[in-house]
Structures are given as C-alpha cells and as structure tokens.
Amino acid sequence: MRALTKTVVSVTAAVGIAAGSLAVGGTAFADSAQTTKPAVSAQDISVLAVNNLGLSSQQAKNTQCFLRTAPARYTGAIDGLLGTNSWKAMQRWLAEYWDYNDDIDGIVGRNTIMALQRMLRHGWDYNDDIDGIAGTNTKAAFKRFANEMSVFYPC
Structure with a gap:
C-alpha cells in the first residue's frame, strides 16, 4: 500500500x-x-465607437437621415448606429447653427453635448443646464428630436 x-x-x-x-x-x-x-491608437478605436445617447436603432436612423442634409454632409450608412462619422456630421451641423467650436472629431464629449443641449433647448423641451452632461433630460429631448426627424427627413 x-x-x-x-x-x-x-x-x-x-x-x-x-x-x-x-x-x-x-x-x-x-x-x-x-x-x-502593432499598437492600437485611440483614433483607430474611435472609428468603431457607437454612442446612440439612449436612442433606439430607429431613432438613430431618423437622426442619420436628418444628418444627410447640408451642412452636416453625412454620407455613411443609415444603420441606426451613431458612430464616429455620424457624430462628425452632427458636430458640423452643431458648429453651423449651435455654437459648437471644438474639433470635428466624432467624439461625443462635453462640448458636443453642450451644443446639442443648446439645440435641444430651442425646440425639443430641454430645460436643464447647458452643462455638457448627457443626463436623463438631455437623452429624453434627443429622443423627441429624433422622433420628429422621421417626419421631416424620411429616408
């Protein structure tokens, strides 16, 4: 044993x-x-980044259809994914009309949100601070905007 x-x-x-x-x-x-x-840069990753800010896929498609208008000049797919190119188009539009004065880089940062809030205050019942934070009220107003875009800018 x-x-x-x-x-x-x-x-x-x-x-x-x-x-x-x-x-x-x-x-x-x-x-x-x-x-x-090889090392991956932040720029490589940002191309894949999607930030719908609480929008459904259909609401994001509505927004992309709107962004095809000048001066936004969105030429990407209407896929319901607000990625870098969608946000670059949004930043171009916000720069033209809503005092966005930062890089057109497709990154949904504080300045992008602040310009979006200024726009949402104009006609989509956003009544909170212009603080660059995409909180509940910002997202709710962005949804109202996206829903309305389906009426005026159908794909």
Missing part, C-alpha cells in the same frame, strides 16, 4: 509540475505574441 501511495504522489507531483511548466510556457508565449502586435 505504501508503494502505491508513493507512486500516486509522485505521479501527481509530476503532472502538477508539467502543468505548471505548460502554464508558464503558455504565458510566456502569450506575452511574446502581444509584443509583436
């Missing part, structure tokens, strides 16, 4: 050591694989 116990313990130890070696080897391999990949 004692010999069997030693054998089981020895085999278990050998398997544990082998598994540990494989794990370390796998980690080393994974680490070396990561270092050979």
Whole structure:
C-alpha cells in the first residue's frame, strides 16, 4: 500500500509540475505574441465607437437621415448606429447653427453635448443646464428630436 501511495504522489507531483511548466510556457508565449502586435491608437478605436445617447436603432436612423442634409454632409450608412462619422456630421451641423467650436472629431464629449443641449433647448423641451452632461433630460429631448426627424427627413 505504501508503494502505491508513493507512486500516486509522485505521479501527481509530476503532472502538477508539467502543468505548471505548460502554464508558464503558455504565458510566456502569450506575452511574446502581444509584443509583436502593432499598437492600437485611440483614433483607430474611435472609428468603431457607437454612442446612440439612449436612442433606439430607429431613432438613430431618423437622426442619420436628418444628418444627410447640408451642412452636416453625412454620407455613411443609415444603420441606426451613431458612430464616429455620424457624430462628425452632427458636430458640423452643431458648429453651423449651435455654437459648437471644438474639433470635428466624432467624439461625443462635453462640448458636443453642450451644443446639442443648446439645440435641444430651442425646440425639443430641454430645460436643464447647458452643462455638457448627457443626463436623463438631455437623452429624453434627443429622443423627441429624433422622433420628429422621421417626419421631416424620411429616408
């Protein structure tokens, strides 16, 4: 019995050591694989970023249809995903009419939200502060805007 116990313990130890070696080897391999990949910039990631600010897919499509008008000049897909190109078009429109004075970069930052709030205050019942925070009331007014765009700018 004692010999069997030693054998089981020895085999278990050998398997544990082998598994540990494989794990370390796998980690080393994974680490070396990561270092050979090119770095991804924030600009590359922003192209994939989608921010519908609470809009449904249909409401986002309504907004994209509106953004096809000048000066927004949106030429992308009407896919219901407000990505970088949709927001660049929105920023162009906000710059033309609603005092947006930042980069046309497609990033939904504080200045973009502030200009959007100024626009929403004009005709979509936004009555809160122009603070650059896309809170509940900003999103609700943006939904009202998007719903109305389906009437005036159908695709």
